[in-house]
Amino acid sequence: MVIEVGIAVAAPASEGDLEGLIALVRRAEAAGLELVVVGQDAAEGVDEPGPGFDAWTTAVWIAGSTSRISIGVPSPTTTGWDPTDAEARPSAIAAKARESLDVLAPGRLVPAEPGWVTAPRGAGPPELAELGVAGLPVVVPVGSVAEVERLAALVTDGAAGSRPRRTAAARARRRPDIDYDGLPASLVDVAIEPGDPDYRSVTSTYLRGGAPGLVLRPRSPAEVADALAFARRHMHLPLGIRSGGHGISGRSTNKGGLVIDVGRLNRIEVVDADRRLVRIGPGATWKQVAAALDAHGWALGSGDYGGVGVGGLATAGGIGYLSRRHGLTIDHIRAVDVVLADGRLVRASATENPELFWAVRGAGANFGVVVAFEFEADEVGDVGYAQLTLTTPDLENALREYGRIASTAPRDTTVFLVTGRPRQGLSVLQLYGMVDSSEPDVIVERLTPFAEFADLRDQMVVLTRYKDVMSLAADVGPDGQHGFGEPVSRSAFLPALTDEFARDAAELLRSGLVYFFELRSMGGAIADVPEDAMAFAHRTPAFQVTVMGKDQQALNAAWDAFAPHVDGLYLSFDTDLRPERLRDAFPPPVLERLRRIKRRYDPGNVFRDNFNIDPRTDAGSRRSTGAVLEEELAR
Structure with missing residues (x-):
């Protein structure tokens, strides 16, 4: 069993005490301890600090003086706020302090409750092991470097277990309904959790804020398949597919769900210069595509903004500045490579899986993750x-x-x-x-x-x-x-x-x-x-x-x-x-045809969070998706 060990300290009373505390915390960080909790409530057994620095000021100072160790500040023990108490903090101010520290030290702030458990001062391996059963970091009150050295020796000797890949701050923010430890090995190093330092960079899109429970960033079609396998085990959660993150209607972010971000599948290559045939990954932006094609005297009409991702626009339509002359973006698609809901990679074109090819051009978000498009570009000069x-x-x-x-x-x-x-x-x-x-x-x-x-x-x-x-x-x-x-x-x-x-x-x-x-x-x-x-x-x-x-x-x-x-x-x-x-x-004949294709390629309705085309014949039917899946498998 892995036990995360940290220290609990009281806020210092003077500038000199602050210098000693920083030295103590730096030693804890160098020794591989996971967490420092600042505040009298957490530091049971630590001498009463008296007047001086408050916990949040101390926490910010620690963040600026260290590089890795996670930081925790206990929540107030009282439910009300007494405006006559100079030491009290309204909840809104405390919340803003947390948010500010989280921005200053991304991925290092541990939520207060339940972020850790506190052991008695001087606790040894048996007590740490008993408290660590809950899976939370165990912090031990300390008041000297010698006490830190004692804990460091326990970690070095293995009594407290080996250090996990993610910090205490990251693990404290995991959602109970996501199997983070069951993530496919291929995606572990590129997945972003709510407590990771890069989390804020992947939460929002161009117009929408979000707070996904996990963002997966596959680098290949095989990794997209792994991501979808993980998503199939989490059908109780929203699932967003993101290319450039500019969609107004799309759900390429969410709150508490999964996001599969294909931004790293952004390769642009010429397949056949004579036919002006180009192969483009969904994560490329139209700005990048235009720059690459211009060297050949070509262009692909692509809406009105170059920051939009290829994947979302090229599966929906593409009404842009060149449309009246050259048609919609989807009119130039000659083939697509799609990872289906069950993880299979298939090619669709006018001659291969033609029904899927028909559906992807206009309703692609419902049928799979397109990992490559083949377009026929136009000759466009000045x-x-x-x-x-x-x-x-x-x-x-x-x-x-x-x-x-x-x-x-x-x-x-x-x-x-x-x-x-x-x-x-x-x-x-x-x-x-x-x-x-x-x-x-x-x-x-x-x-x-x-x-x-x-x-x-x-x-x-x-x-x-x-x-x-x-x-x-x-x-x-x-x-x-x-x-x-x-x-x-x-x-x-x-x-x-x-x-x-x-x-x-x-x-x-x-x-x-x-x-x-x-x-x-x-x-x-x-x-x-x-x-x-x-x-x-x-x-x-x-x-x-x-x-x-x-x-x-x-x-x-x-x-x-x-x-x-x-x-x-x-x-x-x-x-x-x-x-x-x-x-x-979709006009009635189109929608009915799309439902038939949906039942074939996504009967379990994995792709359900962006204007879902229900695989059931009648969207108002009481039959469950599972019943539909059983029928399809029996055919």
């Missing part, structure tokens, strides 16, 4: 890129005019509109657009109508490379994404931007329920692909519209009233998880 800022007192008319110009523009021109709530009767419109042409006169001709339907206040038009537009996205640093809270959004496809839609959209924006409103122009090459070619069936709309607000229920109520104007929705941008959204995203 492009015109524009950012225009316009203002108008007549938002309704401006929306109508934008709709008319954008939907009738040549297919080499794609312009998106973003606006928000009018301020003092004036609306600010941000236009982001691209003209797939290297001719300045053509670019000016295409963009001029967009600059004239409202008051032009600012403009930036450049002749550039597609990679340079994608490179405008900021790189994610080692501390990860910084999203927080839960995004609230609704999405739809708009067959045409009618006068009635413009009127109702303007009213919605004036109501204050929406702070972000975007129209992405479609048409052109998007409509060239038959509606039944893949799971993404919405080929004829003129626009895709997204709105974002602060309250999901209020936004749902307002957006539901837009049903007469719209048709379907784009899953990537919708956070409404009501079952009917699935029927909006």
Whole structure:
């Protein structure tokens, strides 16, 4: 049995005492002891310190003076707070102190309860072993270096057991419903637990905060299979699949569940230069892809932001700056390698597993983890890129005019509109657009109508490379994404931007329920692909519209009233998880076909946390998923 041993000390009374305490703690760290607990409550038998440093000040000083040892501070023993007691701390202040120390010394702060057990001063191996049965670190009150040396000798002699791989702080934050010790050997060194120093860098995504119980970061398809085997043993937990972590609707983070982060599967290679065939890992970002393809004079349309990961976008759709000229991102997929729910690695294309290939292009999050995509890139030279800022007192008319110009523009021109709530009767419109042409006169001709339907206040038009537009996205640093809270959004496809839609959209924006409103122009090459070619069936709309607000229920109520104007929705941008959204995203024949494919490739519903396509024939059926699995195995 492994027993973690630490020391308990009282906060010092003077600066001189603090220096002695730091020397003592440094010796404990060098000797391999696991934990130092600071505070009178933990240090039973330690002399009363009297006035001086408080426990939190001492803990911060220890953190700055050491590098490894875990640190604990007991919680207050009283439930109330007496404002007349100068030594007392309100719970909110104590919580903030913990949070601050956790940021300053990531992965080293042990939760107070139940973070450790305290042995009597001078405890020997039998007492340590008895207390260590609970699996918590055992701390022994000390007041001198000699007492630390005694404990160090016990650890060296093996009486207290060998040191575990993770610190006391990390082990104290493990969730009881996750079998951390049962993690596959291939993933042990790359898994991140809540108490690890790097944990904060993997909790959040671009717009969403989270607190997953375990993040797995496979480096190969075989390790993805191992991660899914672990996930199948934890079907009681949420499961998120993450590539770049930019999904608005996706659940690439969660609270208390598992996340499989495929960010390390990010290789980009040319498979066949004559066919412009490239193989790309799901963890690459479109910024990286654009830079790699530009050297060949190629590009792949990929939304409007280069920081987005390949995996999420390429299994959902990909409506971007080149879509009206070259089609959606998924229209360029020629094959995928997928790790299925049962761990098998299969290839899907028009000739291999064609039903899976059909489903992955538009509903991929439900069928497996794509570990490699093969795309046919387009030849793209210099492009015109524009950012225009316009203002108008007549938002309704401006929306109508934008709709008319954008939907009738040549297919080499794609312009998106973003606006928000009018301020003092004036609306600010941000236009982001691209003209797939290297001719300045053509670019000016295409963009001029967009600059004239409202008051032009600012403009930036450049002749550039597609990679340079994608490179405008900021790189994610080692501390990860910084999203927080839960995004609230609704999405739809708009067959045409009618006068009635413009009127109702303007009213919605004036109501204050929406702070972000975007129209992405479609048409052109998007409509060239038959509606039944893949799971993404919405080929004829003129626009895709997204709105974002602060309250999901209020936004749902307002957006539901837009049903007469719209048709379907784009899953990537919708956070409404009501079952009917699935029927909006996929027409009835498409959804029924997807359910049949789901029963074949994921009958146990492992991939269930991102607009789940239930494997049962009828989503409202009372039959359990287990019953469906038994039926499928019997066939």
